[in-house]
Amino acid sequence: MDFLKGEVDGLKKEAIIIGAGIGGLCTAIALQNKGWNISVFDKATALTEVGAGIVLASNALHALDKLGVGHLVRARGASVGRAEIRTWHGDLLVDFSTSEHTESYLINRGILQQILLDSLQAGTSIQLNTTLVTINQNDEKVEAVLSNGDKIVGDVLIGADGFHSVVREQLFGVDEPRYGGYTALRGICNFNDSNYATEHGGGFEAWGRGKRFGFSHIGQGKVFWFAAINMPQGIEIRKGERKKVALQAFDGWYNPVEAVIKATDESAILHHDIFDRKPIAQWSKGKITLVGDAAHPMLPNLGQGGAQAMEDAVELANCLSTPHPVAESLRIFEKKRIPRTNKIVTQSRRMARLVQMENPLAIKARNLVFQMVPSSRLSGRLRWLVDYKV
Missing domain, CATH: 3.30.9.30 (D-Amino Acid Oxidase; Chain A, domain 2)
Structure with missing residues (x-):
């Protein structure tokens, strides 16, 4: 078994990513670099980031270097x-x-998104105009039921669907922004x-x-x-x-x-x-987890929203490339990431007051x-x- 390449018995593991923004695309690249197959779904009808700039401090650039972009x-x-x-x-x-x-x-942001899109492996599945309806999972697999009636089965499901995350809501209920x-x-x-x-x-x-x-x-x-x-x-x-x-x-x-x-x-x-949103102490349940704004939406005062999604992507791929079962790998992932991201959410709010x-x-x-x-x-x-x- 070559766990470091995301394979079991010669078959690549399958990741379902909900959301094709910066966090979702970075996660897709990180997992592909580890040998995973990925399928990405997004509710948008076209992948166009609205016109705005994004700051990339050295921690973000380091994460992007790890992704190869x-x-x-x-x-x-x-x-x-x-x-x-x-x-x-x-x-x-x-x-x-x-x-x-x-x-x-x-x-x-639009240029950054295009760089990430172009860096995905040829033939990568990105399905637009598709929303997540519900998620089912058992000890072996996780299933995403989509608005077009498709049922997609994978080894892990990652909610990268932003501030208004459907995945977060299904895992932990509604919380007010x-x-x-x-x-x-x-x-x-x-x-x-x-x-x-x-x-x-x-x-x-x-x-x-x-x-x-x-x-x-x-x-x-x-x-x-x-x-x-x-x-x-x-x-x-x-x-x-x-x-x-x-x-x-x-x-x-x-x-x-x-x-x-x-x-x-x-x-x-x-x-x-x-x-x-108020920081939460858990991002994962079973074979499902969150990254980026779905996990830790923050005020922009420290310029770290995109950077933290990039860090999430690299760390998640690292954790999923160990011999641990997926659910255990996700628990390790959130334990590594939550203290840092929650601190940044808190500090960004304090900075707003200043x-x-x-x-x-x-x-x-x-x-x-x-x-x-x-x-x-x-x-x-x-x-x-x-x-x-x-």
């Missing part, structure tokens, strides 16, 4: 050379560019600014009173920006009004905030309220601390997060 991501993304935090009117709070820092990149207290507008555009030249990469965040704006190069001559604005949950900012709302919210802010918003097509601006402050006195005190503490010390407090090697 890190060099492709670096070739098409933008290295972070400049990383600043400023006040809303431009005063410098922290310049991470001048401190010793680890490798990080930014890339368009937690509103982060702010809504986000995001856009991608072509933009040039001599102060943030393309060849230097990276960009800045500017912090105001209950508002925050981020600007970063993501490669291919593109800039990604986001605006985080405190407001009650559920207020819709309709298409056609988003650019106007962003310009009103950031009127008079540090240049180039207004300029980059103006340079963005209205149709390229997205709007979403921001949520996470960066979305509204009290003027608290903001003044926060800014003073950031200006006084060396950037090397601040970045050092994140070493546990970004220097991690799965």
Whole structure:
């Protein structure tokens, strides 16, 4: 028996993956690299990531290197050379560019997804426009019953179906999402600014009173920006009004905030309220487990949502490539991953309170601390997060 290649008696083991986003595709690549057959199912009618950027800190790049795609991501993304935090009117709070820092990149999510798709083995089964209805399992196999009536049998089923995971709900019931207290507008555009030249990469965040704006190069001559604005949950900012709302919210802010918003097509601006879920202590039951946002949805304040899905993929494939039975391997997997991801969920929520402050006195005190503490010390407090090697 060649367990290291995912085979028993000459037959490859079969993995069912629900969800073809970044987490699902990374998991598919990781398992294929270990010799598994995989079948991927997604409710989408087409595999197109909405236009936004994703930050890849060194821990994410390490995971992508383990998957064999890190060099492709670096070739098409933008290295972070400049990383600043400023006040809303431009005063410098922290310049991470001048401190010793680890490798990080930014890339368009759609480009990243295409890299992952292209890295799957030829003939990989990805079935779209298909939803999961129910899951059955016994001591030998797990079965996914799909909306088209198909019943797919495998050795393991992995829920990579995102924030609104059907797999998570079937395993553990319904749990209410937690509103982060702010809504986000995001856009991608072509933009040039001599102060943030393309060849230097990276960009800045500017912090105001209950508002925050981020600007970063993501490669291919593109800039990604986001605006985080405190407001009650559920207020819709309709298409056609988003650019106007962003310009009103950031009127008079540090240049180039207004300029980059103006340079963005209205149709390229997205709007979403921001949520996470309370961390859970278990991801697996029998031969079924969760990865990525299905397991540990987090606020984006540490830039680790995608990175943690990538780490999950590598660790899961490692655990499933041992002589242990699948159910035991999944228990080992979650024991390795849950303490780290739950800590990141918690820290991301704490960071939201820090960066979305509204009290003027608290903001003044926060800014003073950031200006006084060396950037090397601040970045050092994140070493546990970004220097991690799965």
